[in-house]
Amino acid sequence: MPSLHRSAAIVGAYEHPTRKSPDKSAYQIQAEAARGALAEAGLTIRDVDGFMTASRQGMQAAEIAEYMGLNPKMIDGTNLGGSSFLAHTARAAAAIAAGYCEVVLITYGETPISIGRAIGTGGSDRQNATPWPESFETPYGLIIAASYANVASRHMYEFGTTSEQLAEIAVTTRRHAGMNPGAMFRDPMTVADVVNSRMIAWPLHLLDCCVISDGAGALVVTSASRARQCKTKPVWLLGVGEGLAHQSAGHRDYTTVAAAQSSPRAFAMAGVTHKDIDHLMVYDSFTITVLTTLESLGFCKKGEGGAFVQGGRLGMDGQYPTNTDGGGLSNNHPGMRGIFLVIESVKQLRGDFAGTPRQVKDCKLSLCHGTGGTLGTRHSGVTMILGRD
Secondary structure, eight states: OOOOTTSEEEEEEEEOOOSOOTTSOHHHHHHHHHHHHHHHHTOOGGGOOEEEEOOSSTTHHHHHHHHTTOOOSEEEOOOBTBTHHHHHHHHHHHHHHTTSOSEEEEEEEEOHHHHTOOSSSSOOOSOTTSSSGGGGTGGGTOOHHHHHHHHHHHHHHHHOOOHHHHHHHHHHHHHHHTTOTTOSOOSOOOHHHHHTSOEEETTEEGGGBOOOOOEEEEEEEEEHHHHTTSSSOOEEEEEEEEEEEOOGGGTOOTTOOTHHHHHHHHHHHHTOOGGGOOEEEEOOSBHHHHHHHHHHHTSSOTTOHHHHTSTTTTSTTSSSOBOTTOIIIIIOOSSOTHHHHHHHHHHHHHTTTTTSTTSOTTOOEEEEEEEEEOTTSOEEEEEEEEEEO
16 A cells, blocks of 8 residues: 555544434434534535545435535545544545545444444344355354454453453543543443443443444545645544454454554554554444454554553553543444544544543554454454644
8 A cells, every 4th residue: 555644634523412312313413523523624515525434324425425515526435334434534545645635524423322223232134045254144143242252252261361351441441431521421430340230242241332322423634735724733644554354264363353454554654663652542342342452453462451451551641541532332332433533533632632631641643443343253444543743
């Protein structure tokens, strides 16, 4: 992949405040998020000449563009699940560098809690007779939560990881949510609260699982020259890498995730090391997602994740403050959460929370990693490193 290092900047990053909006459609909250991100940058919808989004439903990119009155020069509806919007950011930078467009709007929004759609508790809605990979799994009742539970139990078997160590991730994330007025759940909790919560799929308890919420977000990516004219401090794309993990004809390593492929490429493009990173946003559909991702990203050796997440290392005053918005475990999770990872990274790098306990001290470099799909079967991974101006 050609280097995208500092080829573009994020100049708008807006998270819609809703966690439940039965009176609004998914399109409406996306449009409201888009308006917020453009306003931050001092731009309007008329400045947008590139548009990207992803959803589970059909040709939403075209439909949402029409809803917002957009006629862009380029449009992208690539769906990689939860990592889609990190990939979109890289594709936006590439399109800008190639001269396709100059201002790219990226949006996402869904309303699962308002429409009563359970995420992660049901099987595939595709026909089992269809000749595709899940047709060999769905008949056995493998739901998403159970697939992640398989990864967790395998990690425990191989490396001695404990439920208490996984619970440390949920507790730390909840502590961060307590600093975010918009987070869905903010009340403090303990390791005991997590391990004593209802079992969902052994060994994962209720509080090891992400919340289900409505939500929307938007990003504005533009050229280096245009970024200097915007109202906000630009946040630069320094490095990005993509990866894909799957069953590999039955030879899958359950405890290695796609981050092992994507992170070396991102670090090489950014020209930085793990010790340089000040802040982490790691997809947290379940606690085990964070633990295995940290290992595969290279922040600790494989099998050492359990010990790594203990002792406050992921807290605000720790070595790697992680998921500082409260994450999918406590803040929000409408279904594909990757856009919110980027939004929080941008805000931390701009210093939006300066003077409050939520601001990471002297935050210069932030790493985001999105996961799309399902650990234990097949999933995408996109690692992105962002830097402040």
